[in-house]
Amino acid sequence: ETGVTQTPRHLVMGMTNKKSLKCxxxxxxxxxxxxxxxxxxxxxxxxxYNFKEQTENNSVPSRFSPECPNSSHLFLHLHTLQPEDSALxxxxxxxxxxxxxxxxxxxxxxxxx
Amino acid sequence: AQTVTQSxxxxxxxxxxxxxxxxxxxxxxxxxxxxxxxxPPSRQMILVIRQEAYKQQNATENRFSVNFQKxxxxxxxxxxxxxxxxxxxxxxxxxxxxxxxxxxxxxxxxxxxxP
Numbered sequence: 001e002t003g004v005t006q007t008p009r010h011l012v013m014g015m016t017n018k019k020s021l022k023c024x025x026x027x028x029x030x031x032x033x034x035x036x037x038x039x040x041x042x043x044x045x046x047x048x049y050n051f052k053e054q055t056e057n058n059s060v061p062s063r064f065s066p067e068c069p070n071s072s073h074l075f076l077h078l079h080t081l082q083p084e085d086s087a088l089x090x091x092x093x094x095x096x097x098x099x100x101x102x103x104x105x106x107x108x109x110x111x112x113x
Numbered sequence: 114a115q116t117v118t119q120s121x122x123x124x125x126x127x128x129x130x131x132x133x134x135x136x137x138x139x140x141x142x143x144x145x146x147x148x149x150x151x152x153p154p155s156r157q158m159i160l161v162i163r164q165e166a167y168k169q170q171n172a173t174e175n176r177f178s179v180n181f182q183k184x185x186x187x188x189x190x191x192x193x194x195x196x197x198x199x200x201x202x203x204x205x206x207x208x209x210x211x212x213x214x215x216x217x218x219x220x221x222x223x224x225x226x227x228p
Binding site for chain 2: 031033040041042043045048050055056088090092096097098099101102103104105106107
């Protein structure tokens, strides 16, 4: 596969469940990102990793826990979520610096019941 | 903090016509990058065009061009000869040249192309 892939594409979970979202990039990039996309709202940057080190955490609740074991893989661990956490979660990657754009995955549609 | 505003939640254009999507941003920084992204119904977001703030010349990519007005903090996207495949959500984005991690997006404009 090429580009940025995300699994699963759809996820339904209860508020007491624990699940993980996976992102993989095949572009040789050294930065990876998690975004939350809710209807009619701007994309919200959640976490940023540069060279596997977390550099941004935009006041995200602790029920979201990121993990970046290497520069190609990024996880988002979910536990005790709330219904308002239902959204499309997008992963992106890029080179660091300059005018480099971010490349996005197709997203995981998360529904919390 | 930098904010990005897209004042048109929805736009419509006739196939083969031209449409302009608006974007304004607020910043106190002098160096930054601006992007337009397209998100088709399949949801994979892709880059349409980018502009470096230090460049006065407006960027163009085939049928896509921008009108970058730095003093007015405006960055509109013009789509010429619109095609059915242009139908999508379009997002304007700002990234500081001083903090490469912080990309700010507008709320998006949904473009419909009528045959």
